[in-house]
Amino acid sequence: MDRVLLRRLEGGGAELRDRADGGGVTRVGADEVAGAVAAREGAGVRWVWDDTTRWYPALLAAGVRVERCTDLRLAHAVLRRSPFVDRSLLTGADTAGWDALAPAETGDAALFPLDDPADALDPAAEDDRQQAALAASPQGGRLALLVAAESSGALVAAEMTAAGLPWRTDVHERLLTDLLGPRPAPGLRPAELERLAGQVRSALAAPDLNPDSPAELLRALQTAGLPVGDTRSWTLERLEHPVVAPLLEYKRLARLLAANGWSWLDTWVRDGRFRPTFLPGGVVTGRWASHGGGALSVPTAVRPASVADQGWRLVVADVAQLEPRVLAGMSGDAAMAEAARAADLYEGMVAGGAVATRAEAKLGILGAMYGGTRGESGRMLPRLARRYPRAIDLVEQAARAGERGEVVHTLLGRGSPQPTGAWAQRPLDLGEAPEETGPRADRDRERRAWGRFTRNFVVQGTGAEWALCWLADLRNRLWRLGDGAPAERPHLVFFLHDEVVVHTPEALAPAVAGEVRAAAVTAGRLLFGGFPVDFPLVVSVVGSWADAG
């Protein structure tokens, strides 16, 4: 596979430099870049560029899709934190610049900022350093897979923003009107919220109360004699009082209005598409972050508005219990992998005799992965540890390492951040009597909190790696499935941790469903080789996202 480095030239042109020994160099003008990339693409090439967000949106806008790339920005971020990398091999004159490089904010190709810090960096030198670091790493193979998957994720992210999630404004508006009443004038409450606010005020005998103000609301609740310290819904649910029902309903609808109401539609939906920006590697664990429109929490209440185009379908797929399955795989825990043979891993745990009920299984596993040891989830832990010793030991070791201030890593080698708190500079106070309050009690609390973070990091991060491999393989499978222009082929339109949505011509929907499953098998093999852990999917072919599941 040829590796070809792309770099920007002053004036908007670009240089294409073959990375092989004696490789050629081509320079093209600004309006020839897309054509030059397209011409080279057919022959099989991996593009090496500083940052996908700085190259790919313009290529996509010009109708050019690339199959492979190395995203030096994302690769740098992975390698500099990995415990399997010799940091000195990554160090160069502009290392600080690579450390600080942020993704480009705008996808508008015409708006290359004149003083982009990326233009002060040397991508060829950085590529050399990364290749050297990978070659010298005892885990170079895993890291290379991670870098490739991360880079492929960057391509997917740009393609999903370009395509957009199909979104029907008319359906969304009807839904809002049914629940809230007609769209009010700016600054006014919709009729239904005003009605509920009135009920809340009279139930609390607080005629001037603004229920949107947590402080006012808390005072009014306390004045009415209710024993509450905050105004969260789950706190209110436990009260017996006439205000509870209208207040909970008010909060539910006010939330819908604020997060996904008419102004959300105005801001984020254009031309029948919702186009959030996805930020691969945006979370330290390796999960994606997002920007714009709250793409990480599209409430189920508005999903009916995501409707496939005429003659098209949505293929919605999610992995059941991704993280426990990943834990089984990465720990090599045969008993847990056996439970994971079931479509429902928690039922598999019941069938295996580890616990009595599905609810116990779920509570216990989530507690083990998050560090929740209070109440019932804590009582489950010893039984799980007996039945699934390797899985539980893996997360316990990660927690202990974090508490010692050590770095932990995912299966493919992504490292956790170094802790910065004062507690991390001090050794563990083993054997000293615990205290209720004071600076040492604070340090211990922070230490345990960091242990919960590292405990979760190894599982969440490896789950993110599985999902990246799934996405990358699925992207290639979808491309091979269709023909014609990118917009006429099945394509990914949404991704959220363990769920994908593909927009596809109706005739190809069954084939897409098959490829989604096949890609999940590939991802499992890539991460866990022959170790037998299954990743069953729930796949739906639907007209609307809301009908999935």
Next chain:
DNA sequence: CTGACTTGCGCC
């Protein structure tokens, strides 16, 4: 007034 922080809640 702006900007930073807090509160609360949606998703996984």
Next chain:
DNA sequence: AAAGGGCGCAAGTCAG
């Protein structure tokens, strides 16, 4: 004895 991971967003709150 106590101990629940990761995000983004909007509105309210508060300091300067």
